[in-house]
Amino acid sequence: MERGEGPPEWVLDAVFYQIFPDRFRNGDPGNDPPGTRPWGGPPDRHCFFGGDLWGILEQLDYLEDLGVTALYLTPIFAAPTNHKYDTQDYFQVDPAFGGNGALRVLISALHSRGMRLVLDGVFNHCGEGHPFFQDALRRGRASPYWDWFSIWGEEVVREPEPNYACWAGVPSMPEWNHRNPEVREYLLSVVRHWLTEYEIDGWRLDTVEYLPPDFVRQVYRVAKEARPDAYILGEVMGMATSWFKHGALDGVMNYRLRDGLVAFFARSEWSAQEFAQHLYALRRSYPPASNFAQYNLVSSHDVPRFLTLCRGDRRRLILAYTFLCTYIGAPAIYYGDEVGLTGGGDPDCRRPFPWDESVWEREILSSLRELIRIRRASPALRRGGFRLLEARGELISFLRESRGEEALVALNLGEEKQAKLPAGGPWRDPLSGERVSGSRLAVPACGFRILRRAAGRA
């Protein structure tokens, strides 16, 4: 592998935390957009709550204490909507988020704590307010930016149907014409700019499946030239095999894995055996190095929150996060999941973070904190191989093995069960400190056990 090719090392040890910036914390009411609502109510598609980068900065202690090592922010560049997937200026952080100055301060604070930052790059389309599209709108074919978009006809028409390519048919999101080399160079300059001038640590590429693969490959190369340890994460909803095999992405938001987590942990639609088969198929479909660089999630801004899918059963949410913290790939927490925030599909999954601690689900928060601590202390859990031990009814158990350590993980959605314990030297339970030996291990109802031991003691 050439230098700068393949996933960066730091991702193997990362614990991600995804933030939808309008909803995490309002650190400066002075920059709130007009009509900003009081913090806490249910969101609709268009409302603002005033969250910003200053708010994130205020809570870095909280995030570091949770064990988070890297943030992924949904788009922060100037755009009129609350989600900002309709970029107006790729070189300006939205003033409502604190502008470029706030980003500079945030990155410096993150890096001084050894934490990383991944930004969301929306390169399939821009917002209709982007000056280049506005120019095409005003001047028609005479505009130098006419060929930057795919417009049929002599002038831009929006009604009753747009006469230009736009994302999912949404007229306010005109698609870039990636056949035009000038468009590519412009977007690649954005990729380069934030990596070199602001030293961000990676890009999450929006709607990768809509982009020409050779353009994604260009983004990947340009990013790695700018920063060999940049992480290039794709939003891919389906199988991502071709992206990895052709060296265009380091990892994906692992929605395919999440499908299995929903079916097994949230809905009990699958047996442990079906879940294990899903894991095996997915693992075998991707190159080994890519498996370790996945962004493994249970919730995001685009899907219902996992706790809501579990009908509020926090034990199931904890089991799903236990799996993320013990499996191959980087675990990712969607802001608020850790304190029991609920919400259905978009926009309900984008509620403001509840900073009133009296409503927090303390059991979830303390469990996640412990699980992350265990993962971060265990090379086997972060970088070790995977061996399935049992998949039986509602119980799955597996080993993670590295050169110096073995970790055993048993997850049980049913009544209390006895899991098989591999022979050999004693294990230690990192949660209780208890020493465990014998051939059986009691796994509590809707609960889990994690055991560790030094390798080579069998």
Ligand SMILES: [Ca+2]
């Ligand atoms: Ca604000």
